[in-house]
Amino acid sequence: MRVVVAGAVMVDGRLLLAQRDRPAPVAGLWELPGGKVETGETPVQALVRELREELGVEVAPGAPLTARVPLTADLILVALRAELVTGTPRPLDHRALCWVDGDDLRRLADAGEVVPADTAWLPELCDLLDGGEVNRTGDVHRP
Numbered sequence: 001m002r003v004v005v006a007g008a009v010m011v012d013g014r015l016l017l018a019q020r021d022r023p024a025p026v027a028g029l030w031e032l033p034g035g036k037v038e039t040g041e042t043p044v045q046a047l048v049r050e051l052r053e054e055l056g057v058e059v060a061p062g063a064p065l066t067a068r069v070p071l072t073a074d075l076i077l078v079a080l081r082a083e084l085v086t087g088t089p090r091p092l093d094h095r096a097l098c099w100v101d102g103d104d105l106r107r108l109a110d111a112g113e114v115v116p117a118d119t120a121w122l123p124e125l126c127d128l129l130d131g132g133e134v135n136r137t138g139d140v141h142r143p
């Protein structure tokens, strides 16, 4: 079973989304940036590598999101929260990047502009984004 690992990077209450450039069925849709875990890598190592390659940033991966999404018989999609350590994300492998709050994310999903598999994370992501200040460490502070 191969794993695709994606990163939920949140800064100042907003989540980083990346717009896919390929393949055609999902080109133009928004996802959490990431990619396939290579042989000999842990998901944490793969996420650090992918976000370095795709965004030009260094991240520190943290807690997983709850949903694990089967993509095919031998491919499963997982997501880790990730702290942005250094750099400003740039779309080195995507069409564009954007930062969204909970309302923006729901609007994109309602418009069908989120990669279908990623909608499994919507409740959890919206809860994190709506629930309070999300700081750079990815911790949620509730009043």
Ligand SMILES: Nc1nc2c([nH]c(=O)n2[C@H]2C[C@H](O)[C@@H](COP(=O)(O)OP(=O)(O)OP(=O)(O)O)O2)c(=O)[nH]1
Residues within 6 Å of the ligand: 004, 005, 006, 031, 032, 033, 034, 035, 036, 037, 071, 077, 115, 116, 117, 118
């Ligand atoms: N990175 C990423 N891939 C996702 C997400 N949701 C989703 O269904 N996928 C799918 C699309 C692809 O079938 C697969 C990962 O593709 P990828 O193109 O990001 O992987 P990769 O960087 O390792 O690229 P490649 O070597 O296979 O070309 O997972 C997501 O949120 N992030």
